[in-house]
Amino acid sequence: QSVLTQPPSASGTPGQRVTISCSGSSSNIGSNYVYWYQQLPGTAPKLLIYRNNQRPSGVPDRFSGSKSGTSASLAISGLRSEDEADYYCAAWDDSLSGSVVFGGGTKLTVL
Amino acid sequence: QVQLVQSGAEVKKPGASVKVSCKASGYTFTSYGISWVRQAPGQGLEWMGWISAYNGNTNYAQKLQGRVTMTTDTSTSTAYMELRSLRSDDTAVYYCARVKELGDWFDPWGQGTLVTVSS
Numbered sequence: 001q002s003v004l005t006q007p008p009s010a011s012g013t014p015g016q017r018v019t020i021s022c023s024g025s026s027s028n029i030g031s032n033y034v035y036w037y038q039q040l041p042g043t044a045p046k047l048l049i050y051r052n053n054q055r056p057s058g059v060p061d062r063f064s065g066s067k068s069g070t071s072a073s074l075a076i077s078g079l080r081s082e083d084e085a086d087y088y089c090a091a092w093d094d095s096l097s098g099s100v101v102f103g104g105g106t107k108l109t110v111l
Numbered sequence: 112q113v114q115l116v117q118s119g120a121e122v123k124k125p126g127a128s129v130k131v132s133c134k135a136s137g138y139t140f141t142s143y144g145i146s147w148v149r150q151a152p153g154q155g156l157e158w159m160g161w162i163s164a165y166n167g168n169t170n171y172a173q174k175l176q177g178r179v180t181m182t183t184d185t186s187t188s189t190a191y192m193e194l195r196s197l198r199s200d201d202t203a204v205y206y207c208a209r210v211k212e213l214g215d216w217f218d219p220w221g222q223g224t225l226v227t228v229s230s
Contacts, residue, residue, distance in 0.1 A: 002155060032214065033214075033216075035216045035217070037156075037217070044206055044220040044221065044222055044223050045148075045156065045206070045217075045220055046218075046219075046220065047216055047217060047218040047219070050215075050216040050218070051216075056218065088155065088156055090156075090158075090217075092213075092214035096173060097170070097173065098170065098213070098214070099158060099170075099172055099173065100146070100158035100161075100214070101158070102155055102156045102157065102158065103155070104155045105155040105156070
């Protein structure tokens with residue numbers, strides 16, 4: 001059971017816009033930054049979004065992040081076949097001695 | 112370019128220990144920390160802990176307290192993660208990732224090390 005809640009799957013056709021949600025609580029998303037990672041099949045995760053909505057250099061502006069209260073979302077516009085991957089949200093959690101918590105991951109299928 | 116290169120796959124018996132290395136290059140090792148994340152087969156990501164390469168401070172996931180030790184060797188820019196008393200549910204791909212401060216983002220990640228625990 002992951003601390004952050006993501007839908008297990010999402011899908012879209014090429015060119016479409018899809019969003020992936022990530023729900024948490026006051027101890028994690030509500031009070032800390034949200035990060036998003038993309039994991040292509042058989043590879044290590046890669047940073048996609050940091051500090052809620054910042055894109056590292058090299059990440060296309062088709063990817064965008066947002067946060068409101070205890071929820072966050074990742075939007076992918078102009079969907080492409082190479083976007084088919086698992087997407088994970090993450091945040092620091094202040095409870096107990098603190099830890100990084102992840103969502104369970106969302107498998108994005110490009111139809 | 113910034114790169115983290117991990118040691119190769121391991122097969123261990125239940126009760127044994129494993130030590131995975133993560134060699135950093137392309138940046139000042141002591142200016143960042145290293146986090147470890149694992150991924151069981153077909154499962155999601157699980158944070159294991161963090162170590163500062165500057166002063167060796169650590170923060171471990173509560174679930175692994177007492178079984179995990181993270182260290183660094185600044186002379187070789189290498190981080191290590193040792194997990195003891197291995198169980199079958201420790202079978203996973205173990206990743207290291209660079210992180211500026213505890214709670215910051217992970218970038219980049221190592222290629223991963225598969226640890227298989229089987230009798």
